[in-house]
Amino acid sequence: MSDKHDASGVPTTGHVWDDDLGDFTNQPPKWWMLGLTASAIWCVVYCLFYPSIPVSNAHGFFKGIGGWTAINEMEADKSVVDEVRGKYEAKLKDMTPAAILADSELTEYVTRSGKVLFGDNCAACHGTNGVGTVDKQGLFAPILRDDDWLYGGKIDDIHTSIVGGRQGVMTPHKGVLSDQQIDDVAQYVKAMSEEGKDKADADSAVAAGKKVFMESDCTACHGADAKGMQAMGSANLTDKVWRFDGSLEGIKKTVAYGVNAGPDARIAVMPSFKAAGKLSDAEIKKLAVYVYKFGGGQADAPVAK
């Protein structure tokens, strides 16, 4: 064991290990003590400033003298975003959907927020990005990406559909038409879609179906040309896009039980998003432009800028 003790005269704690190891009673460095004190003061100030004591009392709980709440902080942060959006939102208020569509910058803005709105409000039935949803009976809600529109694909038509909602109507024909007639007319309708109306008309194999189509009440809604009427939302039967199911069985089911006309009927109901009160006017306009921009939107006469 060393006999060298070069530190003499420095007081020790008096605690001795291993015969001669002692502990100096040196002060920690000044900067360290200052840091410690500052940290302690910081803790006290922090606890007083913020809601820090998770125990409730008669007056609620300790809310901190700073009045800080997470909600306030969130609102403050949100105001930053609102400021960025503000100049667009202010413009949107007084614009028609068609006018928005004519402004490329606004359209870009609207389609971005429209994507979120669509996901929250529309995608449940129409599918993400408007690809449509399918249940066991066929297409549950229409594909919004194609150019086949039951109620019209102009920007104002789309807007009207979202504002007021839509309810499809087709009377059931079971009992009105015989099973054979239903089968015939279904074959004819299928042929119109697959071959085109002119060919189907000339096709003797579906002549019976054509006769049923022309002589029963089909033309009342679908028209003599079978192209449907957008005013009442009747489907165009001559194109390649099917509202429910384009298979023979599917067509027969639609003809037999109709749409929104009883327990076995096909269901085609879209609620009014204005009546539901969930969406503001501006949001509905955004959605209309967003849906129009899916690719099926039909141009109006050009809008004056």
Place this chain on the structure above:
Amino acid sequence: MNNEAENKEMGAVTTIYHEFESWNANLGEKTIHAKRMPGFFRTIKNYTQLALWLPFFLGPYLRWNDKQAILFDIQNRQFHFFSLTVLPQDIWMLSLVLLMAAMTLFAVTSVASRVWCGYFCFQTAWTDWFTWLEDKIEGNPAARRKLDDAPLSLDKIKKKGLKHALWMVLALLTGISFSVWFVDAHTYWDNLIHFNLPKVGWVVLAMFFFGTYILAGFLREQACFWLCPYARIQGVMSDSQTILPAYDVKRGEPRGKLRKGGGAVAEQGDCIDCFQCVQVCPTGVDIRNGQQLGCITCGLCLDACDAVMDKIGKPRGLIRYASLDEFSGKRARKIYQHPRTLVYVGIILVALSGIVYGLTHLGAMTLRVIPDRQPLFVTMSDGSIQNKYEFKVVNKTDKDIHVKVSAEGGISGQVIIGAEEPPITHHGRGTSFTIFVKAPGANVTQEITPIEFRVEGVEDPAVSAEYNSKFNGPKHE
């Protein structure tokens, strides 16, 4: 008396022994007060520091076409260099610039050790300027040490106050000069004078003000010792072939004090142990202990030693730039016989050619086309197949351009929808728009058909860009 005459004769040299008597490892508990001596390396250092950092202060005020000539416009995500504008898409060149800078540092270090530290580094430069001010106000190192130890007096307060005030001015100028590389200098000064800077502006200014003031005023060489990673990286870059300021042990040892009157004793080396090399060292190391972490290779000890050698009539170069090979008697090899340096130079050339390629192939426009993934395609009412594409066009010119959209390949009979009126692309940023391609269903025979899109300026077709994409169709059995 004889003695007095001798004292007079040798006095000029022997009095330097009283200036500094012992030396310990520099742990920062005492301020280093380095002596300033004129000399070759002092002059070089003065010029190299100014050459690198004067442009730092003055560069932002250079104007070009009514705009700041060099501006790292972070807010608008643009880099302006005279007439050249680089957008974030081309920022990969920055990584090559950084690579080149790093390799230059390595190459120079492998040839001549820590040249950066000694002659260019901001820490060295600012510390040098700060101590220069200190020297002018408080006097030479001895006077400074005395003033430090002196009790508080009006004179001390005056001197110290003036020194710190000047330091702060320099620190403030540093912070401002840094900031104006990133925002327009005129606007910045205008905002600064009216106390109208944005919050981030104040924070940056404060950081650089305090950073400069503390690092150059107080931490000084301690930053090189204990903070700076480059000091250590560069330390390991030198090898036995690297030339660095070194003490010639064979010639200098055994060192011994110069005897009055008699000159050096026969067995004594050339080093007269005058501590001048330590005295002038800005990091307070003793170079005679060999190459060490604290040495920033600034060469000031060479100046000091040479001055002493001149005085005692010995040849210069007791401390000199030399490689370890030279001292150990090995054959000194040429720079090009140093493989490591050649590797560094090779990498520098690769990076440089990359930058040159980048600058000459910037292009005025870039195009990215993102096909819609859900759904991949849509069947339209007439049975045709439609694909939707998101076009992202970056227009790097300085004006908005209308573009024509065309396509090669794809499906026969396809129609491009959405660009009947040429879409506008905004200058200096990305613009996105939607393009549809509709093709007759009967012609779509495979799931994936390659298609190449092209955009070109309506007025100037030379401004153009292409992108390869795909046309998706239904699966065929």
